[in-house]
Amino acid sequence: MHSAEPNVPLTSTASPGADGLQDLLDSNRRWAEATKAREPGFFTRLARQQSPRYMWIGCADSRVPANEITGLDPGEVFVHRNVANLVVHSDLNALSTIQFAVEHLKVRHIMVVGHYGCAGVRAALRGLRIGLADNWLRHVQDVRLRHRGRLDHLPPEQQEDVLCEMNVIEQVGNVALSTVIQDAWARGQPVAVHGWVYGLKDGLLKDLGVTMQAHTEVVDVFARALKRYPRGDSAAAGGEG
Numbered sequence: 001m002h003s004a005e006p007n008v009p010l011t012s013t014a015s016p017g018a019d020g021l022q023d024l025l026d027s028n029r030r031w032a033e034a035t036k037a038r039e040p041g042f043f044t045r046l047a048r049q050q051s052p053r054y055m056w057i058g059c060a061d062s063r064v065p066a067n068e069i070t071g072l073d074p075g076e077v078f079v080h081r082n083v084a085n086l087v088v089h090s091d092l093n094a095l096s097t098i099q100f101a102v103e104h105l106k107v108r109h110i111m112v113v114g115h116y117g118c119a120g121v122r123a124a125l126r127g128l129r130i131g132l133a134d135n136w137l138r139h140v141q142d143v144r145l146r147h148r149g150r151l152d153h154l155p156p157e158q159q160e161d162v163l164c165e166m167n168v169i170e171q172v173g174n175v176a177l178s179t180v181i182q183d184a185w186a187r188g189q190p191v192a193v194h195g196w197v198y199g200l201k202d203g204l205l206k207d208l209g210v211t212m213q214a215h216t217e218v219v220d221v222f223a224r225a226l227k228r229y230p231r232g233d234s235a236a237a238g239g240e241g
């Protein structure tokens with residue numbers, strides 16, 4: 001049967017660069033067969049249309065796959081990932097993805113999902129130089145600077161975890177303040193923005209309690225979320241809100 005299939009097996013003689021990839025193709029065939037057996041019509045249904053209820057904005061880190069973590073099948077979550085799960089106001093890639101998700105797919109929930117142990121957050125916190133991404137991670141350093149009064153008094157390891165959380169909270173705010181979400185709320189479209197953080201060590205998601213579902217609550221929810229992180233010496237906290 002396999003010889004009649006269009007996928008010619010990749011071997012080391014066919015392509016030296018494809019070493020090991022045959023395992024992935026074989027695994028894919030088994031997955032497709034098992035999925036079809038479990039749910040006949042699964043692929044034909046999905047091929048016609050996707051109608052996910054959720055959009056996931058997460059880190060590119062290979063250990064944080066949206067579908068697996070949440071037990072969702074293909075077609076159930078629309079995904080955008082980049083280094084350190086950032087939503088930058090001028091990033092047309094992220095904004096276009098959010099716009100498509102909200103205006104065409106009509107997702108009901110957008111989750112910004114950070115994770116503890118994020119190399120991008122760590123590099124930003126410690127000022128490590130890793131290359132071109134330094135410029136991208138400047139946005140995380142901006143978050144750190146803005147909230148240094150709530151960060152600098154903590155032990156280093158805790159600083160990293162808290163910055164992961166604060167970065168998520170900031171990005172939730174950025175999604176909520178985007179023209180796409182502001183317009184959606186203005187026309188009465190129900191869409192909620194949430195902030196979660198994932199633990200690599202236990203595989204668990206934590207809700208940061210920063211859900212926003214109307215333009216009137218953005219500032220309050222944001223301020224309440226930040227107040228959960230106590231300041232150190234108030235004299236050293238600068239002029240933060």
Ligand SMILES: [Zn+2]
Pocket residue numbers: 059060061083084085115117118119120121
């Ligand atoms: Zn990461």
